Each structure stands twice: as structure tokens, then as C-alpha cells.
Amino acid sequence: MDATETLATFVDETTLSDVPEDAQKKAKEAITDLVGVAVYGSHHEVGDKITAFVKADAPGDTATVFGRGSASPTGAALANATYGHAVDYDDTFESIVIHPTSPVFCAALAAAEDVNAAGKDVLTGYLAGVEAAYRTGHSTYPSHYENGWHSTGTVGTFGATAAAASVMGLELIEIKHAFGIAASMSSSLKKNFGTMTKPLHSGHAAQMGLRSVKLADNGFTADTSIFDGEIGYGNVMTIGDTYDPEELTTNLGETWAVMDLGYKPYPSGVITHAAMEAFREIVLENDLQPEDVEEVVVSLDDAASEMLHHENPQTGLEAKFSIEFCLAAVLLEDDPGIHEFTDEYVTAPETREQTAKVKRDFKENLFGGNFANYAARVTVETTDGETYTGEMKHAPGHPTNPLSESRLRAKFDECTRDVLPDTSSEAAYEAIWNLEENGELGRLIDAVSA
Secondary structure, eight states, X not given: OOHHHHHHHHHHHOOGGGSOHHHHHHHHHHHHHHHHHHHHHTTSHHHHHHHHHHHHHSOOSXXXXXXXXXXXXXXHHHHHHHHHHTTSOSOEESSSSOOOHHHHHHHHHHHHHHHTOOHHHHHHHHHHHHHHHHHHHHHHTTHHHHTTBOHHHHHHHHHHHHHHHHHHTOOHHHHHHHHXXXXXXXXXXXXXXXXXXXXXXXXXXXXXXXXXXXXXXXXXXXOSOTTSSTTSHHHHTSSSSOOOGGGGTTTBTTBOGGGGEEOOSSSSOGGGHHHHHHHHHHHHHTTOOGGGXXXXXXEOBGGGGGTOOOXXXXXXXXXXXXXXXXXXXXXXXXXXXXXXXXXXXXXXXXHHHHHTTEEEOOBTTTTTTOGGGOOEEEEEEETTSOEEEEEESSOTTBTTBOOOHHHHHHHHHHHHTTTSOHHHHHHHHHHHHTTTSTTHHHHHHHHHTO
């Protein structure tokens, strides 16, 4: 059995009863986090623009668009997953740079509405999809990512495909065709970080995943061993002899990728978070005010420079990939959130003044060369000559450094309160945590449609 068939068989045969309770709980936690940030993203500038596109290009009344009405299933997948990544606040694997829940869950939800599936089907599809994204990502990492591909959009397409195929109940051969179709739809470049196209990568992955499944369900064909061979996806999308097909199959169904997920405490690139949290601790412990700080030096692995390429950001989107702005926002706000990553806040004179105090000191292999752990060191020089240093090896919010339940709930409330009535926000939260029960998927859809 080749890698493609093994992964497709897993998608075909997995049921919710196969999934341990801790993985099911983690899945609900991740879906809750995603729904919160997607609801907020629906009314962000990126959300406005993708909504306008979907209403014109993919209208319909069969699938829900968070906070914005309805669309065709593939249109809803595109819109919702773009919303989910619009402010770069959605989850990330700890071991690899991928944001999986946005494309995977949004494809699963749209597929469920398309075929009138149940909440337990969505939960099962989501878990299978996260597994597919994780394993496809690891089979091609780090070569694929280092060569400029944005894995959320590329391998996220396979996660969305697996999720939708599970929800829609495709046969094994159809799942293999769907993976083959998805391979030709898989794209996204890191060059677009800091623009509206980065969140579009997530939407594209969700849309292409669902489209691939719908085509396969309608008899459309593709290569049925797409991950395998010299010109298979794995070898084509990596450099040299770096593709490892065993990552697609080893311990499949025995370990669960969802357990590797972490959640963002800040709406910026995850590579900024260890530095932000280390600096936040220094600021709070020493009661530092902006006028107390002379200079801040942030040390990261040099590999981070390819993502953090906006030293002097001009927009809220660019600020998400500016370590200088991110630390300035911590100094100004202690705990910056969605309302600080705006064009107006980024370009305000006081913000500019604090941003200029932050200096980068990136070094090769500073923390062992593996920046998937997002380690950082921050050194602060004060105006009265004091020096404070903080270091964080793992980004806050990840399994090795988890956020508290109260901080996660506060994040959900912060994201939804600008868009949904309090009653709808509470209903959405409760529905997700009971998603496998009859009627709860409909309750969630009603809540996010408010």
C-alpha cells in the first residue's frame, strides 16, 4: 500500500469512536479558537473584501458565511477560512509552521451544510483533516517551507480535502482522486506575507480542498498515487532528496496531530510571540513605562528574518510580521490584541517612537537552528542605566507552554463581541463544546449567522 492509499484509507475508515477523548477535547478547543478569530475576521478589511468577492463570484444560500449571510459551499469555505486567518490570530502546530484549523474546519463545515451532515461528522472530518495537513507538512518539511512555500496554503489544501471527503462520505477510490486533484490546486508563497494574500492562502486551501472533493464525488479523475514517485507531490515540492513519505504513514491512527496544536495570545506571526511574552514579563515585573525604556534588543534565529521582513511597517498587516512593532505594542499596551494591529495604530506618532527603540540581533543557529520552537531573547536598557534580560524557548500558547482556559475564553469573547450579540456568542461557544450531540451543529450555524 503506497502513501497515498494509506492516508486515504485512514480518512475513509476513521470514525469519532476511534479518537481518544483528549484528542476530541483538543479538537473542540481548537475549533472554538478558530470560530472566534474568524467571526472577528469577517468584519476586518480583509473580510470585507473577500465577502464582496464571494457574494459576486460564488453566491448561494446553502452554506453559512460567518456573520455575513450565505454563499455556495465553496464560496463559504473560501470566505470563512480567509476570515480565520485575516488577523493572523489562528492556531499553529508547535512542531511545524502550519495554521491548520482555519482551512480544515471551514472546509468541513461547508461540506456538512452541502450534504446535511451532523456535528459528529464535522468533528471527525476536522480531526482527519488536521492529521492530513500535519503529515503532509512533515513529509516535506523543512525543504518545502524554506524554499518559499507557505505551508498553510499548500499542505493545508490536503487537510481541507481530507476533512471534506470524510464529512461527505467519499469512497476510498474517490478520496485518492480528490488528493490527486488537490495536489494540482496546492499553492501559496511566503513572499506575500504582510499582505491580504496571506490570509487568502487559508481560504484558497479550504476552497480547493472542498472543490477537489466535490469534483471527485462527481466522477472527476486524477492520479491516485499523487504523493508517490519521482514526479509525485512530495518530490516535486521539495529540494533534493528530502521528501520523507514515511511521515505520511507512521503511527497513523495511533498518535493524533491535533495534540500538537497551540493557540496565539497575540494576533501576529507566531515567530513574534516568544519575544513578546518575554518582553511583557520584563515590562510587568519592573513596571516599565515607555518613557523608562532607552532601547530593546531582540535576539532570534536568523531564519526568522525571512518572515519578519517589515522593520518599519506601514499597515496593520505588515505589523504582524514586524518584531519591532510587536515589542513596541507590548511596551505601550502590556497585552496588545486585535485593536492594536490597525493602520491607524501602527502609524501613530507614539507608536513610531516606541517602534524605533527596538533593534534586531538575529544570529544563525542561535537556538539550535530550529525556529519552529520560536525561541527568543530580549534585552532592555532603561533610561536610568538598568539592564533586564528575558528568554523564552517556546512560544506561549503551545503545548509546552499552554495558555490558561480563562485566557482562551477571554480571547474568544474579545473576538466575537464586536460582531455577535452576547447571546449568540455564548450559544456558539456552548454548541462547539457539544458538537457531537444532535442539533448542536445547527445551533452553531444559527449563532454565527447572527
